Amino acid sequence: MTIAIVLGGGGSLGAFSVGVARWLLVDKGIRPDIVTGTSTGALAAVLVASGEISLLSDLYANVATRDVLHRSFLGDLGVVVHGYANSVDPLRDLIASYLTEARRQRIVDRGVKLQIAATNLQRGRVEYGTEADDLARLRKFVLASCCQPALMPTVEIDGADYLDGGVMQMLPLQRALDLGATKIYACATSAARADRGPITRRFPNSPGTDVFNYTLRRAVLLMTDQGTDDTLALARARGVDVTAFRPATTLAADPLAFDPARMAAMVDEGYLRAKAILP
């Protein structure tokens, strides 16, 4: 049996998947052969692959927004001026701190295939950073995998621009199938029956803001909800044994707000959800 753990995107909501992974690795004793990750799942995938689940849950329960993003002083106008609304310099530093050469080598030594999904904007396809890459390239893939369109900048790798793997594959399950996984544990941050509530209008009289929020909602529905449903259905249609872990209801948190108390609560929610699904 070839076991894969697949970690989907969702910004701070990825804390839910961390709780799931904690249950799978520690309480169920599952040792994955393949770990794939997109966006926040890319960050988590590194420490799941290295077996350092304790460090991972500590990190997700303590990280704050300032450790990840630096909001442009122009606010949403940063999209017009720079092409993105947030600097990811703090995230780049965070990745450099935790994704070290020793850790990459540890993954190699454990024989785990690490697959970090990022979208190549030129070629219009998802490509993967792996444990076999040199450290600098792997770090770039992790960073690119986290960078949501418009909200964060693109990352240049080998002369091409890369962004969030979730643009095309919110749940990077296809790669696990391609690598021969026969048992897949898939962690998604969207509920199976998502109720995302009314669209927020920060400035009710400003049509421009509404366009932004409606476009954002459209992207979330397509990329996150529909994308996850389709991916799981595809794997099951191919006869692969998939256990999916999704929140019972839509997680009530802003994916770009990293509040430690809320993150810790989502880690716990993921842990208890996994315990209920796979006792």
Next chain:
Amino acid sequence: MSGHLRARIRSSLLWPSLVASSLLCGCGGPELACPSPALPSATPGYAATLTGLVVVPTRAELRAASARERETFEDFAARLQEACAPSPPRSECALASARARLVALPAPDHPALFTSVDGALDAALAYAHDEVAVPDRDCEGLSESACDARAITRAFARAACELRGGGGHP
């Protein structure tokens, strides 16, 4: 004093101040000292690894607990701190006795609460022991029992503090 202010003061207490604070309190039981919140070290040792493994299930199980069950657990964690914080730790800082006291705690509203926490300890200990060989453990010359008890005590304190808002990276 507001609850928020009290929580801030508690969060600023460090382990060495534990004895002094309980003496000043003069009210019987020791006060739970909350560890300073911070991003974790990128290269955690054995003790931090075990602590991190225990925090999640403890905190998760306690979320459903009633106020009096949480209070019972906080008192228990504070007494463990009193035994495990000094160097060298007191004789009561031992894994088996700590677990026996844990499962004996009253949980009238959720009878399985503390046995669930204890059950998660088995898996956490097995994982930590498997990941870090004995010679590589940062146990400062302590016995395995005391070393594990001290790491678990830190986890219990963190879980209790994070649930009441006194912990977590600000």
